[in-house]
Amino acid sequence: MGRSRERGDHRVTFAVLAAGVAAYALLQSLVVPVLTTIQEQLHTSQDTAAE
Numbered sequence: 001m002g003r004s005r006e007r008g009d010h011r012v013t014f015a016v017l018a019a020g021v022a023a024y025a026l027l028q029s030l031v032v033p034v035l036t037t038i039q040e041q042l043h044t045s046q047d048t049a050a051e
Contacts, residue, residue, distance in 0.1 A: 039046055 035046075038044075039048075042048075
């Protein structure tokens with residue numbers, strides 16, 4: 001038990017990494033449907049809006 005206290009709890013590390021992955025996936029899924037609106041609002045091409 002002393003050794004696991006020194007290294008930290010792996011469940012906390014996993015929870016932080018899982019939250020990061022979930023946040024990244026959510027942001028990606030929110031941006032993709034809006035790309036056409038961004039393109040129209042900025043009067044640009046599809047390639048430029050996707051960059």
